[in-house]
Amino acid sequence: MIRTKTRSISKVAAIFMCVAMLFSVMAISASALDAGTTYTPVLTTGAPHPIDIFAGDAVVDPDDVVTIELQPMSVGTVTGEVVGAVSNTSGYxxxxxxxxxxxxxxxxxxxxxxxxxxxxxxxLSSGAHMPATGVLTLAS
Structure with missing residues (x-):
């Protein structure tokens, strides 16, 4: 009788572990950058004024590729357009x-x-080129 209860408890524990692992895998895959998902792009810079260069949401398509429409930049009397970008972060x-x-x-x-x-x-509208560095993150 004790042996039967031990086996039953072991089976229940094994089933519980399988269910827990399944939910863990589902949670991890749901938060990956999957095609068709949209996020709000957030650009953090050290500039005294925010650099508002994004015209809309960040769209993932295909997986792991984020595309964001750009808009002209305007900070006070300085205006310009983003013409280039390079990542300073390994893997990006x-x-x-x-x-x-x-x-x-x-x-x-x-x-x-x-x-x-x-x-x-x-x-810049003056004809000069200016570098601006920021950290891009994604918000839900």
């Missing part, structure tokens, strides 16, 4: 193409862990 790439910022992240990274330091090249 960043380029500007056709008015969009395209950032490729490490495969399978969770949205909460997405963090890329990017140096942007901004063509």
């Amino acid at each position: 790439t960043a380029v500007v193409s056709g008015g969009y910022l395209i950032v490729t992240s490490p495969a399978g990274i969770a949205a909460e862990a997405f963090s890329a330091s990017i140096t942007f090249t901004i063509a």
